[in-house]
Structure formats: structure tokens, C-alpha cells
Amino acid sequence: MTKKKMIISQETMDVDFVRKVEALAGTSVRSCFQCGKCSAGCPMATFMEHPPNRIMRLLQLGQWQRVLAGRSIWYCVSCETCTTRCPNTVDLASIMDALRKLSWDSDGASKESYVQLANKLFLQNIRTYGRQYEMRLAAVFNVKSGQFLKDLMLGPKLIAKGKLKVFHSKNKNMSEIEKIFTRIEEMRKKGVAL
Ligand code: SF4
Numbered sequence: 001m002t003k004k005k006m007i008i009s010q011e012t013m014d015v016d017f018v019r020k021v022e023a024l025a026g027t028s029v030r031s032c033f034q035c036g037k038c039s040a041g042c043p044m045a046t047f048m049e050h051p052p053n054r055i056m057r058l059l060q061l062g063q064w065q066r067v068l069a070g071r072s073i074w075y076c077v078s079c080e081t082c083t084t085r086c087p088n089t090v091d092l093a094s095i096m097d098a099l100r101k102l103s104w105d106s107d108g109a110s111k112e113s114y115v116q117l118a119n120k121l122f123l124q125n126i127r128t129y130g131r132q133y134e135m136r137l138a139a140v141f142n143v144k145s146g147q148f149l150k151d152l153m154l155g156p157k158l159i160a161k162g163k164l165k166v167f168h169s170k171n172k173n174m175s176e177i178e179k180i181f182t183r184i185e186e187m188r189k190k191g192v193a194l
């Protein structure tokens with residue numbers, strides 16, 4: 001990730017975004033006093049360009065584009081260590097969930113992260129086939145991410161070992177799967193699910 005100079009001014013601060021995150025997550029971003037206990041315990045912090053406490057600070061400063069443009073929110077594994085450790089009862093794991101939802105809805109804000117693309121394709125496969133179709137997932141992911149030859153040589157080995165199926169059948173209960181997706185969409189519209 002290329003480092004960009006951060007300009008903090010009334011124009012660059014977006015307090016409305018923080019309010020949106022707080023409403024979705026049901027917790028306060030503004031309560032964070034930067035003790036760093038969340039980052040100290042986070043098992044994924046070393047892989048993130050912005051560890052959890054820095055995400056909180058960036059949000060407080062209204063720098064949400066910087067947060068959504070990075071990979072950190074997609075590296076979070078929802079283990080809730082941060083939430084458990086926070087002395088100020090900030091539910092940071094829920095804030096991460098809310099940020100992923102907002103990134104998802106903004107469709108492309110997280111351009112640097114392939115995790116978002118992989119998640120979308122994963123769910124599309126489940127909705128279409130009722131189960132995961134790894135061959136299709138890998139092929140479409142490679143095309144959409146522009147990495148056409150990624151892991152290409154692994155394919156034949158996995159097929160030979162029976163770990164990857166070339167042909168795939170649909171789940172017999174597709175109508176039930178569709179009902180689940182429709183219900184979740186309705187809940188999201190009502191704001192009762194992320
Ligand atoms: S929930 Fe996410 S941010 Fe919090 S400690 Fe776990 S991995 Fe880190």
C-alpha cells in the first residue's frame with residue numbers, strides 16, 4: 001500500500017460516517033482512549049497495515065476512506081479478543097463487522113483487498129449451487145482479480161487427489177437455500193442484520 005499524507009481538516013473529517021458505524025455496531029467509537037490493549041491481544045494485528053487501535057483513531061478523525069481502502073478489516077477473524085480486553089467496553093469486533101458491511105455496500109471501496117471479492121464469490125456459489133464449487137470459485141476469482149495464472153499448476157494435482165471436482169451437482173434443497181438468502185436480505189433492509 002502506498003503511503004498517502006493524511007490531511008486532517010473540517011473538509012476531510014466525516015463525522016456522519018462514525019455515527020453510522022456506531023449505530024450499526026451498537027457501540028461507541030468515540031469512547032476509545034487509545035490504550036492499545038485491543039491491538040496487543042489481536043492475533044491478526046501483525047498482518048494488518050492498521051492495527052485495531054489505529055482503526056479506531058482513524059475513525060475518530062473521520063478518515064474512513066483510509067480504513068475501507070485497506071486490508072485490515074478483512075484480516076479480522078472476529079475472535080472478539082479486542083472486545084473482551086477493552087477497558088472501555090468498546091465492542092471493536094462489532095465495529096469491524098460494521099466496517100465490512102459498509103465496505104461491502106460501497107462496492108469497491110476496498111479495491112486493494114481480494115478478500116472482499118473472494119467472500120462475494122463464495123456466497124454467489126452457495127446461492128447458485130447450494131454448496132461450494134471450488135473449481136468455479138478459483139476460476140472466477142482469478143479472472144475477476146486479474147491474476148489469470150494464479151495457482152494454475154495446483155489444479156491438476158488437486159484434481160488427481162480428488163480434492164477438486166471438475167463437475168458439480170446442485171444441492172437438492174435449493175429452495176431452502178434461497179429462502180435463507182432472501183430472509184437475510186430482508187433483515188438487512190430492516191437494519192436488523194449486518
Ligand atoms: S475480533 Fe478482529 S480485530 Fe478484534 S482481536 Fe479478533 S481479529 Fe483482532
Ligand code: SF4
Pocket residue numbers: 031032033034035036037038039052053056082085086087088089090092
Ligand atoms: S482497547 Fe478499547 S480503549 Fe483501548 S485502544 Fe482498543 S478500543 Fe480503544
